[in-house]
Amino acid sequence: MNNNSRFRVLVVAVGLAAAACSMGAYASVTTVPKSALVASGQYYTDMIGGGIGSPLLMTGGGNASNIGGSRNDDGFSGPIDLGFTLSFFGQDYTQFWANNNGNVSFTGGISSYTPDGPQGASEPIISPFFADVDTRNPDSGVMYLRNDIPNEIIVTWDGVGYYNSNADRLDSFQLVLRGPGYSIPAGEGAIGFFYKDMQWETGDVSETAAAVGFGDGSGNGEILQGSTADGISGEVANHYIWFDQNLTPVTGVPEPQGLGMFGLGALLIGGFVALRRRLLKA
Numbered sequence: 001m002n003n004n005s006r007f008r009v010l011v012v013a014v015g016l017a018a019a020a021c022s023m024g025a026y027a028s029v030t031t032v033p034k035s036a037l038v039a040s041g042q043y044y045t046d047m048i049g050g051g052i053g054s055p056l057l058m059t060g061g062g063n064a065s066n067i068g069g070s071r072n073d074d075g076f077s078g079p080i081d082l083g084f085t086l087s088f089f090g091q092d093y094t095q096f097w098a099n100n101n102g103n104v105s106f107t108g109g110i111s112s113y114t115p116d117g118p119q120g121a122s123e124p125i126i127s128p129f130f131a132d133v134d135t136r137n138p139d140s141g142v143m144y145l146r147n148d149i150p151n152e153i154i155v156t157w158d159g160v161g162y163y164n165s166n167a168d169r170l171d172s173f174q175l176v177l178r179g180p181g182y183s184i185p186a187g188e189g190a191i192g193f194f195y196k197d198m199q200w201e202t203g204d205v206s207e208t209a210a211a212v213g214f215g216d217g218s219g220n221g222e223i224l225q226g227s228t229a230d231g232i233s234g235e236v237a238n239h240y241i242w243f244d245q246n247l248t249p250v251t252g253v254p255e256p257q258g259l260g261m262f263g264l265g266a267l268l269i270g271g272f273v274a275l276r277r278r279l280l281k282a
Contacts, residue, residue: 118227
């Protein structure tokens with residue numbers, strides 16, 4: 001092969017590599033197995049007490065966003081201060097947008113009602129349940145924010161309906177987001193998804209089921225197995241899942257506070273033996 005031929009091959013190879021990059025050939029999507037879900041019928045706030053906070057007021061959005069009100073379709077609220085710096089896919093964020101359609105984002109509000117790809121959207125996003133939420137029906141609940149705990153944000157979609165103003169079936173789910181200053185108990189994580197009854201997964205005009213997971217807005221992300229597929233609402237219903245700072249599921253079961261199960265068993269056995277000796281001496 002002469003030098004001119006080698007040069008042409010090199011140019012073609014470089015061009016193909018550039019095209020691959022532009023097409024997102026290096027995007028990476030990780031799948032979390034459904035086995036990481038833990039059975040439960042409670043919100044995180046049911047466990048700690050104190051309620052789910054106050055209804056969020058919309059500041060923008062698409063169809064029937066109802067700016068200044070809580071009941072809406074395709075609305076969002078923000079920017080909202082996190083109260084800490086969140087590192088997410090290598091970027092630092094100090095504020096977020098709470099989007100009515102089951103997610104929070106970090107570069108702007110999202111009014112989209114159908115997940116764009118398995119991770120959700122073209123913006124950095126955390127999606128406990130990205131679907132076509134519509135809270136205009138008075139029988140639907142709305143979205144709430146609780147931010148009274150230092151280094152922790154809790155967003156709840158409590159008994160919410162779906163498009164078009166339907167409330168015959170309702171979804172109840174919650175996002176817990178913690179900053180680096182939060183002292184995380186054993187068995188918990190930095191990000192938590194909590195689900196109660198989940199009765200729907202698509203609106204009247206959306207054919208794509210809800211997305212559950214994370215995305216960096218550039219095609220990279222992490223999804224729960226079954227995300228955007230029929231049946232995802234039943235998979236997550238009455239379950240929760242914690243993720244650590246690296247978005248790895250937390251699967252360990254916490255020990256009773258201050259004492260492991262082995263230590264507790266040993267203590268009980270030791271106490272029984274001591275009691276038996278005292279009785280024998282009596």
